[in-house]
Amino acid sequence: MRRMTAILTLLVFAVLPGATPGQQPKEEFILAGKLLDVHSGRIFDNMIILIQGDHIDRVAKADEITIPQGAAVIDLSHAYVLPGLIDAHEHIFLTGEDNGRYDEQLLKESYQYRTIEAIKNAWRDLGAGFTSMRDCETEGAMFSDVDVQTAISRGLIPGPRLWVATRAMSVTGSYALLGYSPEVTVPSGVQIVDGPDEGRKAVREQIKYGADFIKVYGTGGYRFTGEGKMVSTPTFTLDELRAIVDEAHRWGLKVACHAYGDPGLRNCVDAGVDSIEHGLDLSDYDIQQMKAKDIWLVPTLYVYELVAQDDLESSDGAVSRASIHEASFKKALAAGIKIAFGTDAGPFPHGTQAKEFEYMLKYGMTPLQAIQAATIDAAEVMDPYEPHLSASANQEQEYSNPRFPTHPWSKSVGATDPTKFADIIAVDGNPLDDITQLEHVKFVMKGGVVYKNEFASPPVDKLPQ
Numbered sequence: 001m002r003r004m005t006a007i008l009t010l011l012v013f014a015v016l017p018g019a020t021p022g023q024q025p026k027e028e029f030i031l032a033g034k035l036l037d038v039h040s041g042r043i044f045d046n047m048i049i050l051i052q053g054d055h056i057d058r059v060a061k062a063d064e065i066t067i068p069q070g071a072a073v074i075d076l077s078h079a080y081v082l083p084g085l086i087d088a089h090e091h092i093f094l095t096g097e098d099n100g101r102y103d104e105q106l107l108k109e110s111y112q113y114r115t116i117e118a119i120k121n122a123w124r125d126l127g128a129g130f131t132s133m134r135d136c137e138t139e140g141a142m143f144s145d146v147d148v149q150t151a152i153s154r155g156l157i158p159g160p161r162l163w164v165a166t167r168a169m170s171v172t173g174s175y176a177l178l179g180y181s182p183e184v185t186v187p188s189g190v191q192i193v194d195g196p197d198e199g200r201k202a203v204r205e206q207i208k209y210g211a212d213f214i215k216v217y218g219t220g221g222y223r224f225t226g227e228g229k230m231v232s233t234p235t236f237t238l239d240e241l242r243a244i245v246d247e248a249h250r251w252g253l254k255v256a257c258h259a260y261g262d263p264g265l266r267n268c269v270d271a272g273v274d275s276i277e278h279g280l281d282l283s284d285y286d287i288q289q290m291k292a293k294d295i296w297l298v299p300t301l302y303v304y305e306l307v308a309q310d311d312l313e314s315s316d317g318a319v320s321r322a323s324i325h326e327a328s329f330k331k332a333l334a335a336g337i338k339i340a341f342g343t344d345a346g347p348f349p350h351g352t353q354a355k356e357f358e359y360m361l362k363y364g365m366t367p368l369q370a371i372q373a374a375t376i377d378a379a380e381v382m383d384p385y386e387p388h389l390s391a392s393a394n395q396e397q398e399y400s401n402p403r404f405p406t407h408p409w410s411k412s413v414g415a416t417d418p419t420k421f422a423d424i425i426a427v428d429g430n431p432l433d434d435i436t437q438l439e440h441v442k443f444v445m446k447g448g449v450v451y452k453n454e455f456a457s458p459p460v461d462k463l464p465q
């Protein structure tokens with residue numbers, strides 16, 4: 001099976017742009033004044049990155065590589081260079097400026113129109129330095145994320161590499177659209193699933209139409225109590241979640257669980273999901289289980305800061321989701337839970353999500369930890385469900401999703417290592433000293449193609465505004 005994986009991977013690389021048989025891949029040299037090695041946190045001076053086609057071929061000190069006459073050279077000698085960023089939780093089918101008209105989007109806009117908006121959102125994210133993203137459901141636009149992913153991967157349109165959830169799942173009565181008369185049939189922001197068998201069937205259906213991972217809502221609504229606590233409603237029963245997780249894992253897909261606190265969050269942890277999304281109000285039990293089971297936390301801190309004032313108003317000044325999140329995030333960090341960078345961009349404008357870094361630092365991460373969370377760690381979150389891949393059973397099912405061999409994420413993205421995709425960004429100053437540098441990414445390359453270069457004169461900007 002491993003050999004099969006190797007052959008398939010080779011086949012995939014053989015058909016990637018720049019590696020057409022009989023044609024030399026395009027060669028480019030990046031002069032990197034300061035290169036951040038995200039593994040060690042070390043910054044190397046005066047480096048050269050040799051790019052062949054869409055991948056990095058070699059990284060060496062400037063005096064160890066001779067640049068041939070007439071070679072293509074990208075001068076980033078006055079910049080800090082690092083791998084492209086990864087947002088492990090966003091929604092391209094939501095547009096921040098239009099937040100608040102969720103019902104209208106689902107009731108009045110076609111999937112086609114929403115897909116056009118999604119493409120534009122993806123451009124904004126790419127322009128901000130996010131070269132890979134895990135899109136955490138289409139909010140009623142069905143499987144349209146698969147179409148955007150296909151169009152990007154075929155080179156029809158620019159955009160980040162996408163890993164998509166398609167529809168996500170929740171239970172009857174827990175997810176918008178809500179509040180309409182029973183006589184009116186309205187669309188839903190998720191696939192509604194009741195009972196373990198429906199859960200298994202929904203996983204199979206979503207896989208059939210292109211899901212790369214499964215997203216579940218472990219909790220639904222929430223309210224603040226007079227004592228300054230938050231109470232959230234659990235959605236699925238433990239039995240339902242166990243069926244969904246088991247089915248997804250059988251096919252080699254991971255499960256991401258949106259959850260705000262017990263008991264819904266605890267159900268997800270007990271069912272063995274692979275990541276907790278948001279993860280507000282983690283109990284000591286949740287933290288201990290997440291650690292024992294190697295479950296990732298994708299915290300999305302910034303999005304709650306944006307609504308902190310609204311929360312305070314609705315709780316009579318007692319509490320906000322941001323303050324609850326801050327306290328439990330700090331506990332999770334201290335306990336050594338694996339944390340990956342995710343932002344929930346969509347409810348707020350795409351392309352602005354690097355603000356998340358500031359809050360990761362404010363709540364206790366080091367700059368390097370935050371950058372690793374958005375590079376090597378986020379790549380790992382997106383890898384297929386590993387125990388499945390190393391198991392000897394179900395060999396046929398390993399390739400049920402034909403995109404798996406093309407995206408061994410942790411081997412392909414997240415660092416400027418040779419053989420990885422040439423997904424590279426650059427900023428003016430040292431992001432380890434000033435994390436806000438990442439809010440002003442000036443150079444974006446994805447797969448060896450430069451989409452933005454404000455260091456060049458004249459500047460390059462290939463992304464439509």
Ligand SMILES: [Zn+2]
Pocket residue numbers: 089090091136344
């Ligand atoms: Zn989300």
